[in-house]
Amino acid sequence: MIKITLPDGSVREYAEGTSSMDIARSISEGLARNVLAAKVNSEIWDASRPITSDATLQLLTWNDDGGKYAFWHSSAHLMAEALESLYPGIKFGIGPPVETGFYYDVDLADRSLSPDELPAIEAKMLELARQKNDFRRRNVSKAEAIAFFSEKGDEYKVELLQDLADGDITFYQQGQFTDLCKGPHIPNTEKIKAVKLTNIAGAYWRGDETRKQLTRIYGVTFPQQKELTEYLALLEEARKRDHRKIGAELELFAFSERVGAGLPLWLPKGTIVRNRLQQFLRQEQAKRGYQEVMTPHIGKKELYVTSGHYEKYGTDSFQPIHTPREGEEFLLKPMNCPHHCEIYGHKPHSYRDLPLRIAEFGTVYRYEQSGELHGLSRVRGFTQDDAHIFCTPDQVRDEFLDVLDLTKLVLARVGFEKFTAQISLRDLSKPEKYIGNPENWEKAEQAIIDAVAAAGLEAEQVPGEAAFYGPKLDFMIRDAIGRSWQLGTIQVDYNLPERFQLEYIGADNQPHRPVMIHRAPFGSMERFISILIEHTAGKLPLWLVPEQFALLPIGEGHIAYCKEVLAQLEAAGLSGYIDDRNETIGRKIRDTELKKVPFMLIAGDKEMEESKVAVRKQGQGDQGALDVAAFISMMNAEIEKN
RNA sequence: GCCGAUGUAGCUCAGAGGUAGAGCACUUCCAUGGUAAGGAAGGGGUCAAGGGUUCAAAUCCCUUCAUUGGCUCCA
Numbered sequence: 001m002i003k004i005t006l007p008d009g010s011v012r013e014y015a016e017g018t019s020s021m022d023i024a025r026s027i028s029e030g031l032a033r034n035v036l037a038a039k040v041n042s043e044i045w046d047a048s049r050p051i052t053s054d055a056t057l058q059l060l061t062w063n064d065d066g067g068k069y070a071f072w073h074s075s076a077h078l079m080a081e082a083l084e085s086l087y088p089g090i091k092f093g094i095g096p097p098v099e100t101g102f103y104y105d106v107d108l109a110d111r112s113l114s115p116d117e118l119p120a121i122e123a124k125m126l127e128l129a130r131q132k133n134d135f136r137r138r139n140v141s142k143a144e145a146i147a148f149f150s151e152k153g154d155e156y157k158v159e160l161l162q163d164l165a166d167g168d169i170t171f172y173q174q175g176q177f178t179d180l181c182k183g184p185h186i187p188n189t190e191k192i193k194a195v196k197l198t199n200i201a202g203a204y205w206r207g208d209e210t211r212k213q214l215t216r217i218y219g220v221t222f223p224q225q226k227e228l229t230e231y232l233a234l235l236e237e238a239r240k241r242d243h244r245k246i247g248a249e250l251e252l253f254a255f256s257e258r259v260g261a262g263l264p265l266w267l268p269k270g271t272i273v274r275n276r277l278q279q280f281l282r283q284e285q286a287k288r289g290y291q292e293v294m295t296p297h298i299g300k301k302e303l304y305v306t307s308g309h310y311e312k313y314g315t316d317s318f319q320p321i322h323t324p325r326e327g328e329e330f331l332l333k334p335m336n337c338p339h340h341c342e343i344y345g346h347k348p349h350s351y352r353d354l355p356l357r358i359a360e361f362g363t364v365y366r367y368e369q370s371g372e373l374h375g376l377s378r379v380r381g382f383t384q385d386d387a388h389i390f391c392t393p394d395q396v397r398d399e400f401l402d403v404l405d406l407t408k409l410v411l412a413r414v415g416f417e418k419f420t421a422q423i424s425l426r427d428l429s430k431p432e433k434y435i436g437n438p439e440n441w442e443k444a445e446q447a448i449i450d451a452v453a454a455a456g457l458e459a460e461q462v463p464g465e466a467a468f469y470g471p472k473l474d475f476m477i478r479d480a481i482g483r484s485w486q487l488g489t490i491q492v493d494y495n496l497p498e499r500f501q502l503e504y505i506g507a508d509n510q511p512h513r514p515v516m517i518h519r520a521p522f523g524s525m526e527r528f529i530s531i532l533i534e535h536t537a538g539k540l541p542l543w544l545v546p547e548q549f550a551l552l553p554i555g556e557g558h559i560a561y562c563k564e565v566l567a568q569l570e571a572a573g574l575s576g577y578i579d580d581r582n583e584t585i586g587r588k589i590r591d592t593e594l595k596k597v598p599f600m601l602i603a604g605d606k607e608m609e610e611s612k613v614a615v616r617k618q619g620q621g622d623q624g625a626l627d628v629a630a631f632i633s634m635m636n637a638e639i640e641k642n
Numbered sequence: 643g644c645c646g647a648u649g650u651a652g653c654u655c656a657g658a659g660g661u662a663g664a665g666c667a668c669u670u671c672c673a674u675g676g677u678a679a680g681g682a683a684g685g686g687g688u689c690a691a692g693g694g695u696u697c698a699a700a701u702c703c704c705u706u707c708a709u710u711g712g713c714u715c716c717a
């Protein structure tokens with residue numbers, strides 16, 4: 001007998017070789033029906049795999065990530081089976097689950113796959129799923145595995161096998177399809193009830209662009225049709241919220257082929273939004289002792305050689321600007337830090353000057369690869385809400401905590417209540433990716449970890465995500481439809497102060513090296529606004545929206561009255577406009593609704609006589625008449641509430 | 643940068659070798675209106691750019707640019 005410890009702490013005894021599925025069945029049939037996989041001790045196993053010694057057991061269903069992964073991983077195999085049946089001779093790369101769904105990389109030889117063919121593959125998958133085939137695991141020797149795939153002609157699998165140790169190799173088979181796979185898988189194909197193949201893309205074999213490009217087919221599956229329907233509705237909602245579409249409709253920003261790819265043009269309304277965000281942050285920074293500076297958009301090449309950026313990015317970025325003077329070269333600034341280091345260095349500093357907090361809405365230019373550009377979220381010219389704090393090693397913790405506090409305030413103010421943090425550390429196996437000495441890295445990483453702990457913030461540590469000059473704390477926000485985005489960042493840097501030989505004179509009258517904290521709560525104005533648009537579906541918070549109200553005169557005779565009201569509202573600091581077009585009131589309302597202007601103020605004879613406006617709220621209809629002063633205080637209260 | 647797709651009026655799109663179309667938007671006129679589209683007339687296009695094939699190219703071919711789904715990348 002073996003002892004199985006369940007998540008509630010209870011211990012049950014079962015015969016040796018009992019499977020998780022058997023255990024589930026002993027608890028209830030309903031549970032057994034929902035079990036997709038099981039966490040045995042700390043590993044995720046097939047639910048059908050026999051357990052041979054005492055273990056802790058957690059049964060995994062669709063509601064567990066591990067359950068979903070097994071489900072999607074199995075779906076990848078099911079898709080492979082369908083592909084093999086429809087396109088005999090096709091070769092397989094890898095087919096893992098991903099965050100939402102799965103993919104399989106396949107080599108179709110000479111043929112190409114068009115999106116029109118996906119429905120036939122989906123249908124085949126469902127047909128195969130209904131055969132109710134078990135996923136069967138078996139151990140094979142390396143020689144046997146290589147022989148199997150050599151004979152089949154799957155050279156990619158053979159290549160994968162070269163790197164695997166004999167004894168660790170398992171095959172999974174369902175129906176007619178056998179794959180090299182360590183699992184785990186769901187018990188049977190019948191659980192897969194709804195299938196959608198979402199996308200076809202190219203992907204290099206093993207992510208290496210010198211290797212052959214395979215066709216990657218993405219899909220997602222569900223245990224119930226209803227869940228697929230909901231998923232498709234979510235995709236549709238995301239499409240409707242696309243900031244590229246809303247940004248054009250609301251006339252916030254535009255692009256021009258002639259100006260160049262990835263170089264956004266901020267239109268008047270977008271500029272208002274951006275300026276309001278900046279004004280808000282400026283005020284908060286002023287309260288916290290930041291000093292604003294301005295630096296040029298270019299700098300001599302040597303500046304970036306000193307900082308290390310030239311060596312790291314020089315050839316892949318905008319190339320140097322030449323001048324009439326022989327040998328003189330300038331670079332568009334890809335970041336503000338080197339300029340700020342020079343500001344620090346322009347005069348000697350005492351420890352009494354520190355911390356020195358230098359802030360700039362600094363526009364930078366980076367030659368992002370053409371395939372990377374995306375609306376406002378990935379561009380080649382953008383403005384960071386950048387600041388650099390130069391401080392003594394003793395001050396790092398308090399400064400870091402203050403920045404954390406500021407970041408939380410900023411996120412809350414614009415309505416991002418849900419966020420998580422990620423501590424981005426270096427990849428110890430790839431030291432060539434980073435500059436600076438290991439002791440400084442150790443100090444910087446520890447400083448972040450300590451400050452995060454002191455703030456009581458939960459943060460996941462992710463190796464390999466650090467910047468080349470230092471570790472980061474990155475903020476990830478969750479938007480209104482559940483998507484995650486990386487926003488602001490805080491970095492502790494011991495390296496640039498060294499490269500720029502920055503110093504301060506300590507209380508001991510000796511020179512010391514300051515520590516530099518880089519931070520940007522918004523990240524970049526462009527990316528931040530793109531996320532804000534998608535989060536709010538274009539209905540920006542009242543304090544940010546460029547047009548807070550529209551005055552809609554019913555007839556020509558009411559325009560003069562509207563002008564009086566407009567003057568009063570503008571005097572009260574509100575912004576809006578009069579729709580004096582020669583149109584019916586119904587038409588004006590419709591157009592204003594579509595422009596997502598939060599308040600419509602309708603004025604006709606009745607309102608004019610009573611010195612009122614009829615208030616209509618976007619999306620919510622008629623709110624009744626108010627006099628102008630009452631409307632102003634209501635608006636101020638709404639703005640204040642935020 | 644790589645693989646695939648796309649580019650026709652301000653917007654959404656039709657047209658697939660024989661000289662450019664619709665709806666909305668815009669302009670003008672009529673209608674002076676009460677909570678999501680009043681009516682009529684009109685203007686608007688080197689069919690992304692360049693080259694080629696052809697008697698003839700928006701349409702077929704090539705190159706470039708841009709957009710886009712992925713991959714890789716993100717100081």
